[in-house]
Amino acid sequence: MFLRLGRLVLLVALVGAVVASPVRAQEPPKPELARVQEETVGWLADLLRINTTNPPGNELAAAKYLAGILEKEGIQAEVLEVAPGRGVVIARLRSSPVPDPSRALLLLGHMDVVGVLKEKWSVDPFGGVIKDGYLYGRGAIDDKGMVIANLAAVVALKRAGVRLDRDIIYLADADEEQGGDSSIKLIINKYWDKIAAGFAINEGGRVMVKNGKVQYVGIQASEKVPVNVSLIANGTSGHGSMPRADNPVVHLAAAVAKIGAYQLPARPNTIVRRYFEQLSKIEDSDTAKWMRALEQPERADHAARWLSEASPMWNSMLRDSIAPTMLRGGIRANVVPSEARATLNIRLLPGDTIDALLADLTKLVNDPQIRFEIEPDAGMPAPPSSIENELYRTMERVSLQAFPGAIVLPFLSTGATDSAQLRLHNVEAYGLFPFPLTEEDAQRLHADDERIPLDSFRKGIDFLYRVVEEFARAR
């Protein structure tokens, strides 16, 4: 998956043609990484050629491929066949002298990909094709690029013999796109001891490039909790020629209209406030003014309203949100049904409860013919990861070194990722997607002609390596 961080408006109007030039780091790549970096493009191309479209996934072949690379480097890798044809690979770099799981860092990526409309692609989506400085393929961004960046970090640390003071665990998992029985949930439930860690880096972040320059590094530190609720109206069924006042279609429609127009109060949490505070540094002056006003008690309400109108994503970051997404009722044109249903896709801020929200909605709808039913697929309320701890500060520091002039902002994602499962197990998990991408390239995720610029790929590998090495190297 992938998260857009919303629109960004440049402060400075750039004069003349701006060439989308490669993003340069201030420092040359770490020597221990240089040789690994040369091999990574081949690894990613190979991995893209292994079709892991989910369903069915077939991640086992990819897991074996990655394990082969690790084993060749003298890193013991374990391939677990979690379901027929579906595998995950786990490896570990050990620290000395006594490994402490609560200090360990988990590097996570998923090998499965979403499907393709082959005829819409300009190249074979499973061909590992390089063209005009891009590596094309389904999964190039989501998430095989990350799987290889994690691998590169582990291999480079091993080759360089870097002494670690915390274990680094490599996990390439399966079934992220469907979240089924082979996903991170299963690994946590069945194999927790193999991946137990206090910290994790996962997909879900963003290094945003605009006009050839990195604007910001977005680090996902929390996410909203998805809950689906059925809204059910009951009434008397009968002939359409003799309508009654208790027609459930009418009652449902009225309830959906009320809920659709209802806005819960804005309650920005620590991460959201820091996000706006940081973003205000690069936004246009009007937007920046309202972002800062969020911190001023007497202007906060107006600011929240302004920001919510400016961006649906900002609106959702500020409050619990409710989107009616499905309607069902009736079987024939001339039959009044006895039941009609709607689905509400609700996204709670971490810490809020669905029961409190439904009590609100019951009052709002105020109709005895309507009832609410919570669907069993609700997400678990994961606590946010800290934006004060050593890993967050390391990511922040390395980001500023790697991308001079950029800002670093934590964010609450409105969509869900695997990191929630980790946070529920006391892991400080972060979405740090290391590759600098333009909006245009980021938009290709899950879309046609997904591709990664080779220059960004190398840059991202270097960036991630620096974060991992800085965080885990023994002093």
Ligand SMILES: [Zn+2]
């Ligand atoms: Zn993904």
